[in-house]
Amino acid sequence: MKKGFSIILLSLFLVHFAGFYVFFAVRLTTIRQEIRETLKDLPDDRFEILQLSKSDYNKARTGENEIEWKGKMYDIGKIRPKGDQVVLYVIHDKAEDDLLSFLNEIIKRSESDSWKTPSPILAFISLIFIPSVNTFQFGRVFIPVQIAVYVERPYSVTLPIDSPPPQFPA
Numbered sequence: 001m002k003k004g005f006s007i008i009l010l011s012l013f014l015v016h017f018a019g020f021y022v023f024f025a026v027r028l029t030t031i032r033q034e035i036r037e038t039l040k041d042l043p044d045d046r047f048e049i050l051q052l053s054k055s056d057y058n059k060a061r062t063g064e065n066e067i068e069w070k071g072k073m074y075d076i077g078k079i080r081p082k083g084d085q086v087v088l089y090v091i092h093d094k095a096e097d098d099l100l101s102f103l104n105e106i107i108k109r110s111e112s113d114s115w116k117t118p119s120p121i122l123a124f125i126s127l128i129f130i131p132s133v134n135t136f137q138f139g140r141v142f143i144p145v146q147i148a149v150y151v152e153r154p155y156s157v158t159l160p161i162d163s164p165p166p167q168f169p170a
């Protein structure tokens with residue numbers, strides 16, 4: 001029961017933190033599959049024709065059958081070499097352009113976010129619930145030993161009151 005609950009809780013956290021990127025990856029894969037199906041049945045007169053030099057083609061190529069040219073994503077239907085030029089029969093992939101620009105906009109907004117974390121939240125996050133200082137006793141002298149190096153706050157070590165051991169009724 002506890003193991004199942006732990007797995008569900010961990011899954012919820014992962015979906016929350018990585019959900020957008022998972023959506024992005026799934027949507028990008030779906031768009032690419034849809035355009036591949038479209039390219040199979042598309043007649044030659046429906047393609048856009050790009051004529052690039054071989055070096056421009058190599059620079060613009062982003063995937064096996066994709067190029068980014070002048071800020072737009074294109075899917076390649078056919079490639080025909082022509083001397084030192086490459087003739088590409090392509091189709092503009094508007095859906096992929098929109099998805100990539102959406103992702104870029106979200107990343108840009110998150111980088112330019114000037115919102116500061118409220119001080120109560122910072123205070124809560126910086127709380128230390130497990131003391132990091134242990135003491136070893138040599139006679140009546142207590143020596144504090146810090147175990148966790150990540151703790152920045154020093155803790156005061158209180159000496160226990162010397163008292164006799166408890167007496168149990170016989």
